[in-house]
Amino acid sequence: MRCSEAVDQLQLYLDGRLPMERTRALEAHLARCASCRAELELLEEVVRHLESLQMVAEPADLSLRIMERVALTPQQQPSSILAQLRPSPGELLAAALLATIASLGSLLTQPALLRLLPMEGGPLMGLLASVIHLLQSMDATTLTLVCWILGTLVGICITLLVVGEELRSRWLRAVWERLPVLH
Known part of the structure; x- marks a missing residue:
């Protein structure tokens, strides 16, 4: 038996709740180990001091x-199931953002719609056309990787929008501390 096991079992031994085979193994270990014997003596002394204390009578x-205080505390009304399922404003914003991204992604892959857009218009349309052309020219593996990275980044942003300010600042601080280049 190792000392760590013996120390873990000392309280059960003192309480008489240790099975017979464990008691024999512990007593054999205590016969060989002075450190564990000292620990047992310390526990026995603590038990003696605790037993010598007088019990304090509770007030009548x-x-x-206690019951009066419980009766005076405002009782919480159980909220309805619909109230529990109602999304928070952050969750609504995240859902709207995801729906917008998904809708734009599916609409902008339609060739008929692309012909209707004034691509020669401004710099934003030029950027949009470049991005669409780049996405269409990628192979499947690269496109999957790009979508995975963008999806992860969007998921992180949505999560940070939904969580509270304290959790968001704690997460950003933890990320900032782990960046070795910036320190």
């Missing part, structure tokens, strides 16, 4: 006072 009206 303790239960009554």
Whole structure:
């Protein structure tokens, strides 16, 4: 038996709740190990001191006072299932953002719609046309990787929008501390 196992079993030994085979193994270990014997003596001393303490009588009206306090506390009304399922404003914003991204992604892959867009218009349309052309010219593996990275980044952004300010600042601080280049 190792010392760590013996120390873990000392309280059960003192309480008489250790099975017989474990008791024999522990007593054999205690016969060989001075450190564990000292630990047992320390625990026995603590038990003796605790047993010598006098019990404090509880006040006669303790239960009554506790029950009065419980009765005076405002009772929480159980909320309805619909109220529990109602999304928070952050969750609504995240869902709207995802729906917008998905809709734009599916609409902008339609060739008939692309012909209707004024691509020669401004710099934004030129950028959009370049991005669409780049996405269409990628092979499947690269496109999957790009979508995975963008999806992960969008998911992180949505998560950070939905969580509270304290959690968001704690996460950003943890990320900032792990960036070796910036320190």
